[in-house]
Structure formats: C-alpha cells, structure tokens
Amino acid sequence: MERFAASFREAADIVTLEELPPAVGEIAVRNSWCGVNGVFDTQIARNAVDYVKVDLPTFTGVEAMGVVEAVGDGVAGFAVGDHVVTTRFGGGYRERNVASAGRFVPVPGPEREWLALASTGVSALLALDHGEAKAGETVAISAAAGGLGHLLVQLAKLRGCQVIGIAGGAEKGAMVRELGADDVIDYHAVPIGEALAGRKIDVAIDTVSGAVFDAMLANMADHGRLVVAGAAADLEGKPEIVTGPRIAHSIYYRGVSVRGFMNGLLTAKWPAARAALFDLYRAGKLDIRFDQPGFAGLEGVYDAVERLLSRHSSGKVVVDLRP
C-alpha cells in the first residue's frame, strides 16, 4: 500500500521486489492462498482503523498460507516443504513472505480449509467463547452467510445452541439454514427491528452494527451478552452519530452486557482454538464454504475486496496465489 485513498484498489499497487533469503530466526514461505478481509482492507486504505498505525508504504493483507522454501539459522520447528499459515498484518497479500518464524504456524496440508480455520475459524470460536455461549441458549449471528458468520453458525450449533442467522437475501438465507441455523432472518425482506422483536437472545454476535446492533440490543434476554465483533456498516471507521437513550438504560435492568471482541488481542488463546478447530474439521463436523467462483493472482485481491464490499459474497473469500 503506497498511499491512503478511498478504496483499496486506489491505495495499493502490485510491486516486484528482490527475493531475499531468510535471516537468522526467519523463514521464507511461497504463498499458495490468501484470505481477504474487504471491510478491514478498505478501512486500512482510508487510514481509519484506530488500533493499527499505518506507516507507508506497507505490505497489506492479514492471512496467507504457503510452503516453507528456506529456513534461516536459529529456527526450530520448521523444515523446507512444511505447510504454514500466517495471520499477521502485512503477511497476506504477497506471493512470498520472509519473516520471523514466530509469525507462522504449521498446518496439516496444502488445502485452503486450513487457512480458513487458522484465521477466520479462530476468530469465530473465540468470539463465541467471548459471549460465553452455552448449550440451550439462543445465539443470534449477523452476516451469518459470511466467512466468519458461516463458521459461527456451525460452532454455535455444535455447542447445542439455538441459532438465529441474520443474512441479506434469500440465497444467503438458504445457505445459513443448510448449515444448521434454526431460524433465518433475511433482513432485506423484513426490517431487522421487526424480525427480532420479542425474541430473547442470550448471545448476539454482531459484525454489521447500525440497525442490526440496535435490534439485537433491544431483544436481549436477562443476562444476555452482546458481542461486538465488527461494524461493516461503519466502513469509514467513523461511527455513526445517533441520538437515543443511553445504552445504560437497555442493559441495566436486564443485566445485559455489551462486550467488544478483537481477535488480535487474544493471541494467547490462538493455539488451543486452532487445535480444537482442526479436530472438529478432521472429525467431519465443520463444513467450510468458499465464495464462488473465486479469485486468482495478486490482481485478484482487488476484485476479492470489492466482492466483499458488494455484499454478494458468501463463505470465506480467498485468492489462489499458486503460479
């Protein structure tokens, strides 16, 4: 990324750099797939992410997987040919990555499913933990057909929860139902405030904000937990200014809590979360969906970001970086 701009496409260029060998403590990885976070990328392009200080120029993209092609001195635990994933900012949108070995984790194979699990899967599992979702509770999930959402739906079902999946459009709704949601709300067809009225939500996990957040908060059960894990509606990174009763009023009498979730703050929990997800996947308990037909090459990252912003994608959006 060379400049701040309104869109990721205007902010980021594809550049060719010399391929350096790994220094002490580093490994070199040839990437095969990267995962795309269109909302975050756009906010970064606009320099609108409060918690990331961006010095230009910078590599962008967060998650990628590839094969180790060289190992620097002093590195233990990695060998040439290993399949690895990184989920650290700057490691995503590149064909080759040379960085500290600590920025990578081994994964069992070359399939893109491991990338989805180690990145978005970990976020989904830890967000659900953050909401302390328990068997028998009602869990409402926004953007339920998305990369994060479709895994949240399945993880909540595996925990024995009743799941309300909220998604825009009939096609996404059908997918969310297929993945096990008990109830699906198409908020393009019915206003979300109306669709959630009278429900008793124990755990809400929201990545959309705006009217979705308001409707969730208005319908929490006693002791409910509303997890704020994103705000796609606030793409500018500048929260919408609203006038209304303070949320103190909504949460106090019902003992509701509203809690922020930021996966990047929970690195200590990543290894256990990864292991749990890999076990579930190996046991055939997780159906990982990818947006179709998919994207290829670094040029494909621009299109993939725009696809996410179009709100037409479903499942995890990845780009094939294999030669």
Ligand SMILES: NC(=O)c1ccc[n+]([C@@H]2O[C@H](COP(=O)([O-])OP(=O)(O)OC[C@H]3O[C@@H](n4cnc5c(N)ncnc54)[C@H](OP(=O)(O)O)[C@@H]3O)[C@@H](O)[C@H]2O)c1
């Ligand atoms: N807190 C964390 O640590 C963490 C970690 C990972 C991801 N996230 C957040 O989780 C969200 C989901 O990420 P993802 O990569 O899996 O994306 P995604 O859910 O696959 O795609 C975004 C979806 O959000 C919904 N949306 C609502 N308003 C939107 C808008 N104005 N622009 C774009 N999308 C909008 C759309 O679904 P509907 O039309 O169905 O509503 C869209 O398909 C993102 O907001 C991301 O920033 C947070």
